[in-house]
Amino acid sequence: MTTGTHVSQVASGVYRCTLPTGFAVGDVHAYLIPDQQGVTVVDAGLGTEESMAALEQGVRDIGCTLDQAHTIVLTHGHADHAGGAATLKERTNARLIGHPLLLRWLQPTAESRRAEDEFFERLYCACGLSQPLRETARSEQNRYRQMVRPVCLDAGAGEDDIVSGWRIVYTPGHSESHLSLWREHDRTMIGGDSCIQHISANALVEPDEECLGRVQSVAQFRRTFLKLRAMEISVILPGHGESVLDPQALIFRRLHDQEKRVAQLVAAIDTEERTVWDLASSLFPRHLKEPTLIVSEVLGHLDYAVTVGQVTSSCDRNGVARYRLAR
Numbered sequence: 001m002t003t004g005t006h007v008s009q010v011a012s013g014v015y016r017c018t019l020p021t022g023f024a025v026g027d028v029h030a031y032l033i034p035d036q037q038g039v040t041v042v043d044a045g046l047g048t049e050e051s052m053a054a055l056e057q058g059v060r061d062i063g064c065t066l067d068q069a070h071t072i073v074l075t076h077g078h079a080d081h082a083g084g085a086a087t088l089k090e091r092t093n094a095r096l097i098g099h100p101l102l103l104r105w106l107q108p109t110a111e112s113r114r115a116e117d118e119f120f121e122r123l124y125c126a127c128g129l130s131q132p133l134r135e136t137a138r139s140e141q142n143r144y145r146q147m148v149r150p151v152c153l154d155a156g157a158g159e160d161d162i163v164s165g166w167r168i169v170y171t172p173g174h175s176e177s178h179l180s181l182w183r184e185h186d187r188t189m190i191g192g193d194s195c196i197q198h199i200s201a202n203a204l205v206e207p208d209e210e211c212l213g214r215v216q217s218v219a220q221f222r223r224t225f226l227k228l229r230a231m232e233i234s235v236i237l238p239g240h241g242e243s244v245l246d247p248q249a250l251i252f253r254r255l256h257d258q259e260k261r262v263a264q265l266v267a268a269i270d271t272e273e274r275t276v277w278d279l280a281s282s283l284f285p286r287h288l289k290e291p292t293l294i295v296s297e298v299l300g301h302l303d304y305a306v307t308v309g310q311v312t313s314s315c316d317r318n319g320v321a322r323y324r325l326a327r
């Protein structure tokens with residue numbers, strides 16, 4: 001049932017509200033869940049005037065007003081989902097809920113930012129990025145950071161917590177702070193960016209909590225896929241694109257995509273020693289201006305290939321990691 005130009009009912013009592021982002025990924029969905037007390041909003045969009053106006057209109061289209069929003073849940077901290085959290089909270093006074101690891105995104109301190117900057121400088125050096133490429137990567141990251149205005153989380157939520165009658169399922173991989181919402185009785189999941197029908201979401205490289213090492217993002221994503229596969233989900237309502245009506249088939253495809261990417265990297269390494277950037281630039285020659293994305297894609301899968309024993313790595317004197325096939 002369509003209720004307006006950009007709002008449609010996608011499950012019993014759940015309305016999808018499509019918001020503009022201006023990003024390459026296209027529009028993002030917020031989900032509106034009205035109840036007797038008001039409305040729960042899942043994800044806040046980018047927070048631009050255009051996006052906030054679309055959200056406000058969406059809430060009106062389902063017969064409510066924005067100030068009736070009592071709960072905001074963030075599936076993860078990326079700008080297209082969490083950028084609008086501060087503005088939405090100011091306008092509604094709603095409780096803001098998300099995974100505790102969101103603090104890095106929502107309440108950065110000068111110290112946490114410095115630790116993150118140092119982590120990424122070390123990481124990009126180890127990946128073999130030249131100075132100009134490292135600068136491109138850092139400015140790309142800073143641009144996204146600045147799109148998320150600082151805001152306090154009112155409550156952390158993790159596995160099995162209940163929020164507005166939905167059970168929280170921890171679904172890391174795309175981001176370590178990623179969670180989904182699950183309604184058992186009709187096996188409906190609001191899945192953020194964990195499972196998107198038309199694109200395979202990146203497992204983005206993130207530092208661990210102390211900013212000393214990195215999260216094993218692809219291995220984490222695989223565990224999430226296996227967990228979701230076991231849940232017999234009827235429908236996943238994603239952050240982008242159409243509802244996932246055959247989650248089992250899509251999860252199978254995404255697991256297979258990861259195996260294919262590892263096979264592609266193994267073939268590209270061949271008999272040589274390669275850096276992450278050697279591999280990223282040869283696999284994605286059309287995306288050289290987006291080093292953070294392609295480095296994440298390659299490094300995450302290389303980490304996984306090392307874990308399963310297909311590839312080994314060692315660092316040279318300058319701290320640059322080189323990968324070769326395991327014998």
Ligand SMILES: [Zn+2]
Pocket residue numbers: 076078081174193
């Ligand atoms: Zn995301």
